[in-house]
Amino acid sequence: xxxxxxxxxFVVIAGVALLLIVRHFMVPKDFxxxxxxxxxxxxxxxxxTDDWKNFKVKYHGREYCQECHEENVESILASPHAIIQxxxxxxxxxxxxxxxxxxxxxxxxSLCLRCHTYLPYPTSQRADLPGIDPDEHNPGEDCxxxxxxxxxxxxxx
Amino acid sequence: MSCxxxxxxxxxxxxxxxxxLPLSAFKMLSPAQVKASVGDxxxxxxxxxxxxxxVGCGLCVKxxxxxxxxxxxxxxxxxxxxxxxxxxxxxxxxxxxxGGRDGFTDSKIRENEIPADxxxxxxxxxxxxxxxxxxxxxxxxPVGATYQTKDGVVLVDRTWCIGCGYCIMACPxxxxxxxxxxxxAEKCTFCYHxxxxxxxxxxxxxxxxxxxxxxNLKDPNDPVAQIILNQRVGILKDEYGxxxxxxxxxxxxxxx
Numbered sequence: 587x588x589x590x591x592x593x594x595x596f597v598v599i600a601g602v603a604l605l606l607i608v609r610h611f612m613v614p615k616d617f618x619x620x621x622x623x624x625x626x627x628x629x630x631x632x633x634x635t636d637d638w639k640n641f642k643v644k645y646h647g648r649e650y651c652q653e654c655h656e657e658n659v660e661s662i663l664a665s666p667h668a669i670i671q672x673x674x675x676x677x678x679x680x681x682x683x684x685x686x687x688x689x690x691x692x693x694x695x696s697l698c699l700r701c702h703t704y705l706p707y708p709t710s711q712r713a714d715l716p717g718i719d720p721d722e723h724n725p726g727e728d729c730x731x732x733x734x735x736x737x738x739x740x741x742x743x
Numbered sequence: 744m745s746c747x748x749x750x751x752x753x754x755x756x757x758x759x760x761x762x763x764l765p766l767s768a769f770k771m772l773s774p775a776q777v778k779a780s781v782g783d784x785x786x787x788x789x790x791x792x793x794x795x796x797x798v799g800c801g802l803c804v805k806x807x808x809x810x811x812x813x814x815x816x817x818x819x820x821x822x823x824x825x826x827x828x829x830x831x832x833x834x835x836x837x838x839x840x841x842g843g844r845d846g847f848t849d850s851k852i853r854e855n856e857i858p859a860d861x862x863x864x865x866x867x868x869x870x871x872x873x874x875x876x877x878x879x880x881x882x883x884x885p886v887g888a889t890y891q892t893k894d895g896v897v898l899v900d901r902t903w904c905i906g907c908g909y910c911i912m913a914c915p916x917x918x919x920x921x922x923x924x925x926x927x928a929e930k931c932t933f934c935y936h937x938x939x940x941x942x943x944x945x946x947x948x949x950x951x952x953x954x955x956x957x958x959n960l961k962d963p964n965d966p967v968a969q970i971i972l973n974q975r976v977g978i979l980k981d982e983y984g985x986x987x988x989x990x991x992x993x994x995x996x997x998x999x
Contacts, residue, residue, distance in 0.1 A: 627878065627890060630900055631887075637900070644945075645810050645949065647943075674805075678809050678810065700845070701846070703849070706859035707828065709864040710795070715798060
């Protein structure tokens with residue numbers, strides 16, 4: 587073969603070789619398709635799934651709180667607020683009691699108004715909840731000044 | 744033909760062994776049967792949303808953002824709640840301020856007063872990733888950074904995503920967004936780190952009204968699977984053919 591054919595051919599071969607070498611080092615060893623998978627939907631770095639499994643859990647649920655705060659869990663379970671998880675108002679436990687040592691309770695009016703602003707929607711459960719007009723019902727004051735979230739009905743207090 | 748005692752015993756033993764082999768050892772299995780017999784294919788995560796129970800408190804959105812470290816104040820979220828108010832004259836008002844993160848605490852919609860006596864129907868629809876059986880977002884990924892796990896959840900490999908945004912464009916449900924911290928595509932994972940430990944996703948746990956549920960479609964005794972298989976449920980945007988796996992109770996034709 588003539589030189590003018592071979593020279594560019596060598597360049598191409600060198601390019602492909604370089605690409606394969608770079609690819610060998612760049613692509614993770616476990617890149618591929620899991621057993622029973624397809625290239626359309628399952629082509630990936632296999633250990634990525636473990637990365638997601640090891641993501642940190644922050645919300646631990648009522649049972650976790652109950653281990654130490656038995657009384658508080660009992661009081662909320664006896665109230666109409668029994669359906670609300672502790673961490674919705676107290677914030678995610680994360681590594682409590684180590685980190686954070688204390689959880690900051692959200693006593694803001696806006697937290698209560700999420701459910702208790704009256705909205706006249708006939709096909710939603712929202713209209714059935716005890717609701718107020720936030721502009722009429724003691725505007726500017728915190729709900730917790732009068733209502734105990736663990737026993738919210740004023741007549742039962 | 745001569746036959747020694749030794750050969751006779753040998754051959755008898757071989758013949759006994761061969762005849763003891765069950766015929767089923769030679770049975771041809773379909774690929775699906777083989778697939779079912781190996782690996783973890785007995786889980787298919789599905790989501791069930793009961794829009795009739797949702798009151799629009801937005802605690803699911805708040806819990807999701809804090810659990811999954813989605814920046815709290817930018818208008819990005821893995822799950823969100825939409826409000827639909829259909830008037831008696833047919834006009835429809837739809838909104839989702841901050842994805843419903845702070846709940847719906849105002850009867851005004853986009854600064855418009857909505858007269859209560861003219862409302863025909865009003866309701867809330869929580870939305871999240873549908874974890875499609877045939878995810879368009881995965882097909883378009885040019886680098887193999889997003890994929891479907893064996894149990895049906897679509898994940899993004901943050902170390903491998905190049906942030907091109909094709910998947911964000913491809914998702915018919917607008918579920919994906921760009922993560923401003925990691926600079927990669929971001930989406931709902933059904934809280935994969937929680938469901939694989941036997942916990943409920945953060946949004947499911949946070950919902951006080953039981954409007955959001957997760958289940959395993961391949962377990963016939965799973966309460967969520969039973970509802971999906973035996974009751975009337977709807978899905979969103981069937982026409983895209985992605986086979987979404989988030990099922991809805993109480994959908995309306997105004998919900999897109």
